[in-house]
Amino acid sequence: MLAIQVHAFEPDNLRLESVDSRSPGPGEVLIRNQAAGVNPIDWKTAMGGGASGFIESFPWIPGWEFSGVIEALGEGVTQFSVGDPVLGFIRFPHPAGCYAEEVIAPVSEITLRPEGLDATTAAGLGLAGLTAWQALFDKGQLQSNEKVLVLAGAGGVGHLAVQLAKTSGARVSATSSAKNHTYLKELGCDLVLDYQELDMQSLANEFDLIIDGVGGDTAIEALVALKPNGRMVTLPSVTASQVEAAAEGTDVTVLSIRAEPNADQLAQLASRVAEGKLNLKVAQTMPIAQAAEAHRLSASGHVSGKIILTL
Ligand SMILES: NC(=O)c1ccc[n+]([C@@H]2O[C@H](COP(=O)([O-])OP(=O)(O)OC[C@H]3O[C@@H](n4cnc5c(N)ncnc54)[C@H](OP(=O)(O)O)[C@@H]3O)[C@@H](O)[C@H]2O)c1
Incomplete structure (x- = not known):
């Protein structure tokens, strides 16, 4: 699968590369990812600030929030099925690897994507x-x-x-x-x-x-x-x-504050967006290959709403 990888905390360090697929462990699911949200913590961490203290080895795949479809279930997972559309804010501040075609997510940190909420919008909601x-x-x-x-x-x-x-x-x-x-x-x-x-x-x-x-x-x-x-x-x-x-x-x-993954709160947010009671503004969508440009835009400090990377 393709993923954005960082090999060192230095400028211009986002590379779109081929990476081996992994299988979900107990309590995890494999997601066919459709979109990943961009947040200031992503470029701060890629530059050696932000959550970089939690990145223990390279290469590191940035991104903590996503929306996609479940492709495989790990051992013991009964609350989701293959084919379910989901969104998540996962593993923060530890590496989560959401700038990727495939994401392994703990089921305790994801929620079903309700009808009326598209993957692009859902990807920006978690963090x-x-x-x-x-x-x-x-x-x-x-x-x-x-x-x-x-x-x-x-x-x-x-x-x-x-x-x-x-x-x-x-x-x-x-x-x-x-x-x-x-x-x-x-x-x-x-x-x-x-x-x-x-x-x-x-x-x-x-x-x-x-x-x-x-x-x-x-x-x-x-x-x-x-x-x-x-x-x-x-x-x-x-x-x-x-x-x-x-x-x-x-x-x-x-x-x-440090934002914490919380599937119950995320489900409530997702319902509100699906019902038109909360608006998530997608400022711009960009293909994952333009992740570096997305980081530059976010770092400008004047984006209104969220930048979303599509897969
Ligand atoms: N602790 C945590 O868990 C946590 C979680 C999320 C975010 N954060 C941090 O919180 C901050 C905000 O995050 P974000 O995702 O909302 O950032 P963001 O989307 O990049 O914020 C951009 C917005 O900031 C506004 N802005 C820039 N300078 C301003 C100023 N001096 N006064 C008022 N508005 C100003 C801009 O408005 P104009 O275009 O009108 O200037 C723009 O709309 C970041 O530092 C982020 O790292 C921390």
Whole structure:
């Protein structure tokens, strides 16, 4: 089968290569992959940052989320059948190998793809969707009467967080550049803020919860916008300790997060998309051979929605 492989953490290191097929082990299934989602953690890891500490050997096949069809069952697998369409966010942060024609997935981390959800869209839902869900509800403990601010509201995580927060009954604000304001209002944002012109002091004590998709100084400056006892869930792990330190001794809490595979939550996200209650924006689809171009595009930091690699 063909897969994108990385042989060293260095620039221009994504190679489309022929790789031996493997058989699923106990509790695993073999997937004929149709699409893989691209996330910032993919290019960060390929460059030696991100989750690279969990990559113990080369070659490494990037990608943690996919959608495809089950081709073979490992020992003990009874809850799925050959031919089932599925999606998954798997093994994170350990190697998962989703930029490939075949994926071996643990059944505990995949879910059936409902009718009405195509493979391309489904492939982008796992990592960003579960991050948004877990940041808002598990870490952030968002309540229905609260006010939430999403920094980077138009991004892969942000556009889903905005919609999930709104559906839960919260009042939702988000930051983006001006070009995404109409889009974010269409998603249900009560207030959209242009980060290029925003003075955070003007939002002092406004929000119960901030979901921070930007990190660093932007996150630190946004702490002032939290009410007393407010919470910020900061997504970029590289600056999380810096943001946590900035909140020390104040009346607000900063929480870091690492998204976790969760088949039950993923099934709920997939149903919502299939029923038209949640929109996953596919910014661009590209054939797997263009994975390097997809990484460059994601690394530009201005994609709205998700980039999907097709197989
Ligand atoms: N800890 C975890 O488990 C976890 C999980 C997922 C993601 N993350 C991290 O969270 C971050 C966001 O992930 P993502 O997938 O949503 O990224 P993404 O899709 O690449 O985000 C792109 C978006 O960021 C916006 N943006 C760029 N600079 C901004 C700024 N200064 N203020 C507001 N918006 C800004 C852009 O909007 P404009 O085009 O309008 O500028 C664009 O829509 C990344 O660092 C990622 O690695 C962490």
